[in-house]
Amino acid sequence: MTATVTPAIVTPAGPVVEAAGRTITYRDAVREAIREALLRDDRAFLMGEDVGRYGGCYAVSKGLYDEFGPDRVRDTPLSESAFVGAGIGAALGGMRPIVEVMTVNFSLLALDQIVNNAATLRHMSGGQLGVPVVIRMATGAGRQLAAQHSHSLEGWYAHVPGLRVLAPATLEDARGMLWTALQDPDPVVIFEHVMLYNTEGTLDAGAGPVDIDRAAVRRSGRDVTLVTYGGSLPKTLAAAETLATEGISADVIDLRTLRPLDLGTILESVGRTRRAVVVDEGWLTGSLAAEVSARIMEGAFWSLDAPVARVCSAEVPIPYPRHLEQAALPQPAAIVAAAKAAVGLREGA
Amino acid sequence: MTTAIEPHHGAKPHLSRAHLLGLLRDMVRVRRFEERCAELYQQEKIRGFLHLCIGEEAVAAGVFRCLEPEDAVVSTYREHGHAILRGVSMDAVMAEMYGKREGCSRGRGGSMHLFDAATRFYGGNAIVAGGLPLAAGLALADRMRERRCITACFFGDGATAEGEFHETMNLAALWTLPVLFVCENNLYAMGTRLERVQSEPDLHAKAAAYRMASEAVDGMDAVAVEAAARRMTAAIRDGAGPQFLECRTYRFRAHSMFDPQLYRDKAEVEAWRHRDPIDRLAGWMRQTGALHDAELDGIRRDAEAEVERAVAFAEAGSWEPVEDLARDVYTREVRP
Numbered sequence: 283m284t285a286t287v288t289p290a291i292v293t294p295a296g297p298v299v300e301a302a303g304r305t306i307t308y309r310d311a312v313r314e315a316i317r318e319a320l321l322r323d324d325r326a327f328l329m330g331e332d333v334g335r336y337g338g339c340y341a342v343s344k345g346l347y348d349e350f351g352p353d354r355v356r357d358t359p360l361s362e363s364a365f366v367g368a369g370i371g372a373a374l375g376g377m378r379p380i381v382e383v384m385t386v387n388f389s390l391l392a393l394d395q396i397v398n399n400a401a402t403l404r405h406m407s408g409g410q411l412g413v414p415v416v417i418r419m420a421t422g423a424g425r426q427l428a429a430q431h432s433h434s435l436e437g438w439y440a441h442v443p444g445l446r447v448l449a450p451a452t453l454e455d456a457r458g459m460l461w462t463a464l465q466d467p468d469p470v471v472i473f474e475h476v477m478l479y480n481t482e483g484t485l486d487a488g489a490g491p492v493d494i495d496r497a498a499v500r501r502s503g504r505d506v507t508l509v510t511y512g513g514s515l516p517k518t519l520a521a522a523e524t525l526a527t528e529g530i531s532a533d534v535i536d537l538r539t540l541r542p543l544d545l546g547t548i549l550e551s552v553g554r555t556r557r558a559v560v561v562d563e564g565w566l567t568g569s570l571a572a573e574v575s576a577r578i579m580e581g582a583f584w585s586l587d588a589p590v591a592r593v594c595s596a597e598v599p600i601p602y603p604r605h606l607e608q609a610a611l612p613q614p615a616a617i618v619a620a621a622k623a624a625v626g627l628r629e630g631a
Numbered sequence: 632m633t634t635a636i637e638p639h640h641g642a643k644p645h646l647s648r649a650h651l652l653g654l655l656r657d658m659v660r661v662r663r664f665e666e667r668c669a670e671l672y673q674q675e676k677i678r679g680f681l682h683l684c685i686g687e688e689a690v691a692a693g694v695f696r697c698l699e700p701e702d703a704v705v706s707t708y709r710e711h712g713h714a715i716l717r718g719v720s721m722d723a724v725m726a727e728m729y730g731k732r733e734g735c736s737r738g739r740g741g742s743m744h745l746f747d748a749a750t751r752f753y754g755g756n757a758i759v760a761g762g763l764p765l766a767a768g769l770a771l772a773d774r775m776r777e778r779r780c781i782t783a784c785f786f787g788d789g790a791t792a793e794g795e796f797h798e799t800m801n802l803a804a805l806w807t808l809p810v811l812f813v814c815e816n817n818l819y820a821m822g823t824r825l826e827r828v829q830s831e832p833d834l835h836a837k838a839a840a841y842r843m844a845s846e847a848v849d850g851m852d853a854v855a856v857e858a859a860a861r862r863m864t865a866a867i868r869d870g871a872g873p874q875f876l877e878c879r880t881y882r883f884r885a886h887s888m889f890d891p892q893l894y895r896d897k898a899e900v901e902a903w904r905h906r907d908p909i910d911r912l913a914g915w916m917r918q919t920g921a922l923h924d925a926e927l928d929g930i931r932r933d934a935e936a937e938v939e940r941a942v943a944f945a946e947a948g949s950w951e952p953v954e955d956l957a958r959d960v961y962t963r964e965v966r967p
C-alpha cells in the first residue's frame with residue numbers, strides 16, 4: 283500500500299477553498315468536498331450511477347469526471363448491490379471509496395451489502411477487518427417525484443449498529459462532513475436531502491472538515507427544544523422564527539449525526555426548556571423521532587413539563603400532486619402548533 | 632469460451648509425486664477436520680449451523696494450490712476447507728468453531744464466519760451470493776493500486792440464481808477485474824435440486840452472457856480442478872479479466888446438521904461416494920506406483936494428530952468476557 287494522503291488542501295488546479303465568504307449552493311459544497319477528497323487522498327474515488335459523464339443525477343459531481351478521469355469518477359452499471367458491495371470490498375482492500383446511490387429508495391437494492399456486510403465485518407471478524415467506505419445518497423420529498431423516489435428511510439440505517447449515519451443540513455456540514463467521514467475507519471452513510479441541494483448561502487473561506495460526533499444548537503431559546511435534522515432543519519428554523527413573534531423562544535437542535543445520537547446535547551437542552559418537539563420527515567411509526575423521544579423520556583423524564591411531541595410524515599406513500607405531497611410532510615405550521623401545545627400545557631397547569 | 636468436462640489426463644499438467652502427495656494431504660486434513668467437527672457437534676461442543684464440505688474437498692485442494700500469499704479469498708458458509716487450505720491454522724479454525732476467543736474471528740463468527748486478515752481470507756459469508764460484490768471490490772482495489780494479485784471467490788450453485796451473482800458477473804467482466812469465480816456446484820441449493828430452480832442448469836454457460844471465459848471441470852478430481860484453476864489464474868494475472876470455473880461436485884453429508892435429506896435418494900449419494908475425491912486420487916496414485924499404503928496411513932495419522940491438537944487448543948481456549956460484547960462494533964469509541 284502506497285497511499286498518499288496530502289495533509290493540507292493543495293492542488294495544482296487552484297485552491298479548493300476560494301475567496302472568502304462566497305455565495306454557493308449546498309450542491310456546490312458537496313462537490314467541493316468530493317473534489318477535496320480526490321485531491322488529498324489518492325485512495326479516494328467516487329463511484330455510482332451516472333456520476334461521471336452525466337455529472338450526477340442531482341448534478342453534484344458535475345465536472346469531476348473531466349478533472350479526475352473515468353477511474354476515479356467511475357460510472358457503474360445499474361446494480362446497486364454490486365457497486366455498493368464493490369465499494370465495501372474496495373474499502374476492505376485499502377481504498378477509500380465514496381459510493382453514491384441515487385436515492386435512499388434505490389439503496390434498498392443494496393441493503394444486504396450495507397447491513398449484512400459493511401455493518402458487521404469488523405465485529406464479526408473479531409476486529410481484524412475494517413470497512414472505511416462512505417455511502418452518500420439523496421433522501422426526502424418535495425420534488426413531486428412520488429412514492430418510489432421521495433421517502434426518508436435514514437431512520438432504518440440509524441437502527442443498525444456498525445454504521446455511522448450523517449445528515450448534513452447546512453452548507454458547512456455539506457462541505458465538511460465528507461472528509462471527516464473518509465477518515466473514519468468504519469462505514470459512514472451520508473443522507474443529503476433533495477430540497478437542500480439548491481439552497482444558497484455564504485460559506486466561509488476557511489470552511490473545511492467538521493466533526494461528525496456532535497449535534498449542533500442552530501438557534502438558542504428557553505421555552506421549548508425543537509430537535510430535527512436534514513431537510514427539516516429549514517422548516518424548523520422557520521417555525522422557531524414564527525414562535526419568536528409570539529413570544530415563545532425555541533432551542534433548535536440539528537442532530538447532524540443520526541447514529542450514534544449525541545444525547546448529551548439533547549438532554550442538556552431539554553433540561554433547560556423542559557419541553558421537546560421532534561421533527562422528522564420519516565413516518566411516525568418506528569421513526570427516528572420515536573427513538574429521540576424515548577431517549578428524552580429515559581434521560582429527562584423528571585425535567586419534562588409536557589409530553590414529548592413529534593411532527594413526522596403522514597403514514598402514506600408520498601404522493602405525486604403537490605398539495606398532497608406537502609400535506610404528507612412536516613410543515614412549519616404543524617411544528618409551531620406542536621410547540622405551542624407543549625408550552626401551553628405547562629402554562630395551563 | 633466454454634469447454635466440456637474432459638478426463639483429467641487430457642489436460643493434466645506434469646505433477647511431481649510430492650505435488651500429488653500434497654493434494655492428497657490437503658484433502659485428508661480437511662476431511663478429518665470435518666469428521667471431527669460432526670462428532671463435536673453431537674457432543675454440543677460446536678453449536679449453531681454446521682455445514683460440512685465432506686465430498687467436495689477436491690475443489691479447495693485444487694484451487695488453493697494456484698493462489699499466491701498476496702491474493703485474496705472470499706468464501707461461503709461452507710468454508711472450513713477453504714480456510715484451512717488457505718493457511719489459517721487449524722487451531723484457530725477449531726477454536727472459532729467452539730466460539731472461543733482464540734478463534735480466527737475471536738469467536739464472534741463461528742463455523743459460517745471464518746476470517747483471517749493475515750492470509751487475506753475475507754470470510755465466511757453466509758448470505759448466498761453476498762460475497763461476490765466484495766470480491767469485485769477487493770479486485771478493484773488491487774487493480775487501482777496496481778497490485779498484481781487476484782481474488783478467488785467461492786460460491787455454490789444456488790448463488791447463481793441470485794441477483795448479486797449476475798450484477799457482479801456483469802461488473803467484473805465490464806471492468807476486467809482480476810477475479811476467479813469458483814462455482815462449487817454440488818447440485819443442490821440446500822435441498823432443492825438444480826434443475827428445479829435454474830432455467831439454465833449448465834451453470835458455466837451463464838458466463839457467456841457476460842463474455843466471460845468459463846470452464847466446467849470434474850470437481851471430484853483435484854488434479855483436474857488444479858489444472859483448470861492454474862490456466863485461469865495465469866490468464867487473470869496476465870490481464871485477461873475474470874474467469875468462471877464451475878466445479879461439479881457433491882456433498883456426502885447433509886446440508887447442515889438439521890437436514891434429514893428427504894430430497895435425495897440414498898442410491899444417488901452412494902453413487903457419488905464411489906467418486907470420493909480422496910479415494911480417487913489415492914487409487915490413481917497407487918496404480919501408478921506413486922503411493923504406498925504406509926504413506927497414506929502416515930498422512931492420515933498426521934491429519935488425525937493435527938486435528939486432535941486443534942481440539943485440545945480449542946478446549947483450552949477462553950471465552951470472550953461479556954464486558955467485551957460491544958468491542959469492535961466501531962473503531963472509535965461511541966457513546967451509548
